[in-house]
Amino acid sequence: MNLNRKPSCEDVLDAFAVEPQADHETLERYLRTYPDYADDLIDLSRELNRRLVEDDTSLSSEDSEVIDAAWKRHALSGSSVQSDPFARLSAEDMRNLAHLLEVPRQVIAAFRERRVIVSSVPRGFLNRLADAIRASIKDFQTFGSLPVTEPTFARSYKAHAKPIRTEPVTFEQLLCDAGVTKERRIALMMDVD
DSSP states (O other), X not given: OXXXXXXXXXXXXXXXXXXXXXXXXXXXXXXXXXXXXXXXXXXXXXXXXXXXXXOOSOOOHHHHHHHHHHHHHHHHHTTHHHHOTTTTOOHHHHHHHHHHHTSXXXXXXXXXXXXXXXXXXXXXXXXXXXXXXTOOHHHHHHHXXXXXXXXXXXXXXXXXXXOOOXXXXXXXXXXXXXXXXXXXXXXXXXXXX
């Protein structure tokens, strides 16, 4: 180990940041010892000694809602793979799931892309879907409440135009859009526990 090695700028800034007093005298001592890092030391000193302005005004309810929604997205984004019950399913699994639930594959794709208002799904169908993908109802509802995902590019080659993001729809509307017969729609909508 070379004891004569010059410390890096990052090492010097780290040392300055943990000084008990980051006052003018401490800054001058660091500037004399490390003149090459003067600009960075001065910037850090200003940042550490900056007065925080406290705003006594309260947030509007609209501002609070925006902040809460952002925090919710942030908290859930860190575990998106774990919270996505469809992440571990292959294309064949998705086909089998559609067959098991007796719905078109586009219905399953809509659930995967969070384009369904989960609260509009009959409890019985939701239970069967959650069981089939080995997820709890709570985890599935949490996943379903996340923002709509972007359309997948894998399917865009079949489209005449670029896929666009769509807003979530009710389960019944999804079934109508998927071409499910009226009799089957009624049976699925009556699927309660």
